[in-house]
Amino acid sequence: MIKNWFKNIGPGTLVAAAFIGPGTVTICTLAGVNFGFNLLWAMLLSIIATIVLQEMAARLGIISQKGLSEVIREEMKIPFLKHFVTLLILAAIVVGNASYEAGNISGGILGLETIFGKSILNFGDISINLMSSVIGVIAFVLLYIGNYKFLEKALVTLVLVMSVSFLITAIVTKPDIVEILKGLFIPRFPEKSLLTVIGLIGTTVVPYNLFLHASLVKERWNKTEDLKLARKDTIISIILGGLVSMAIIVSAAAIPFGEITNAADLAKGLAPLYGEFAKYFLALGLFAAGITSAITAPLAAAYVAKGCLGWSGGLKSRKFRSVWIIILVLGVVFSSIGIKPIDIIKFAQVANGMLLPIIAGILLWIMNKKSVLGNYINSKTQNIIGFVILAITIFLGAKGILKVFNLI
Structure with a gap:
């Protein structure tokens, strides 16, 4: 059974x-440090919402054999609306992922620096972090090979390393199981926790993953009989991802002292309590988290550009490669010289805040179109759950936008 699952594991x-x-690692760390196990329920809610939406995206990709951005471009008949949504998708995901890529690479750097220390080159007033080049080269090689199965295996391996690293770190802290269960199933809002709750859900239910999933499943599966495998892959993978996030919250809750602002601080905080090996496990997990996101963010942006602009060709096409190369290079440059493109990131947050409810709404609309999905449209139950999630995404989007402009 386990052997068969590993054989069919993939896009999820x-x-x-x-x-x-x-x-995600940072927000989970802060949730654990500041609120203990009290916000685990928010992560559970996020996992359920992600499974529901990603299953829809996977079903759309397998049945239509098209990416989500392609279907949106074809199904939207009103020119103004089509152009507005297309521009919003391109801006939020292509520009957004370019600005977030520096953060992905910087996260991987934190993991490496926790183990190996800093490696900085100084040229006059400019300091360059060599670790960002290491991560950039690894990501570039994996993406440039352009073989889906190879890329999938590499990322699955990194995810397993990340999962084992964070889960072992959580187990080492010997948490109280009863308190964990209370945190999971009894929703609580400790004082000043609302923005952290929004952050936990917002970093798990990610707009670009809907585009990425719909595009990736058709690389792996092309028959309606494959829906069962895709669902199993989606559910198991996202639950595993959710467990990793929960493990980080649990690990962070074990820190009784100190100023913790990110996962690297968490690694240092765990070392005196649980030994140096706890620090190394956490650092390895952080490195894997950084590098997997450094690969998937440019890949998602390239798929979105391809679908929105109607490009032909696959992973090895020149236009497809040019998108992810630009995003990866920008990420490496910004992270290596320590530039934080705050204005671009703020723009990306606003665009993503608008995009999530719009895409969730469009996805629900498409999932009820027999002309696209035939007999595989949403059931009533799926629609009810979908509309509840849509309401949550509208709330999150509004809060996220208000937060960016310091209105809350």
Whole structure:
């Protein structure tokens, strides 16, 4: 059974790899440090919402054999609306992922620096972090090979390393199981926890993963009989990703002292309590989280550009490669010289805040179109759950936008 699952594992794991990036690791760390196990329920809610939406994206990809951006371009008949949504998708995901890529690479750097220390080259007033080049080269080689199966195996391996690293770290802290169960199933809002709750859900239910998943499943599966495998892959992979996020919260909750602002601080905080090996496990997990997101973010952006602009060709086509190369290079440059493109990131956050409810709404609309999905449209239950999730994404999007402009 386990052997068969490993044989059929695939796109779902890449989605898990994409949402467990340095941003997720950081927000989970802060949730654990500041609120203990009290916000685990928010992660459970996020996992359920992600499974529901990603299953829809996977079903769309297998049945239509098209990416989500391609279907949107074909099904939207009103020119103004089509152009607006296409521009919003391109801006939020292509420009957004370019700005977030520096954060992905920086997260991987934190993991390496925790183990090997800093490696900086100084040229006058400019300091260059060599570790970002190492991560950039690894990501470039894996993407440039352009073989889906190879890329899938590499990312699955990294996700397993990341999962084992964070889960062992959580087990080492010997948490109280009863308190964990209370945190999971009894929703609580400790004082000043609302923005952290929004952050936990917002870093798990990610708009670009819907595009990535719909595009990746058709690389792996092309028959309606494959839907069962795709569902199993989606559910298991996202639950595994959710467990990793929960493990980070549990690990962070074990720190009784100190100023913890990110996962690298968490690694240092765990070392005196649980030994140096805890630090190394966490650092390895952080490195894997950074590098998987550094690969999937440019890949998703390239798929979105391809679908929105109607390009032909696959992973090795020149236009497809040019998109992910630009995003990867920008990420390496920004992270290596320590530039934080704050204005671009703010723009990306606003665009993503608008994009998530719009895409969730469009996805629900498409999933009820027999002309696209035939007999594989949503059931009533799937629609009810989908509309509840849509309401949550509208709330999150509004809160995220208000937060960017310091209105809350």
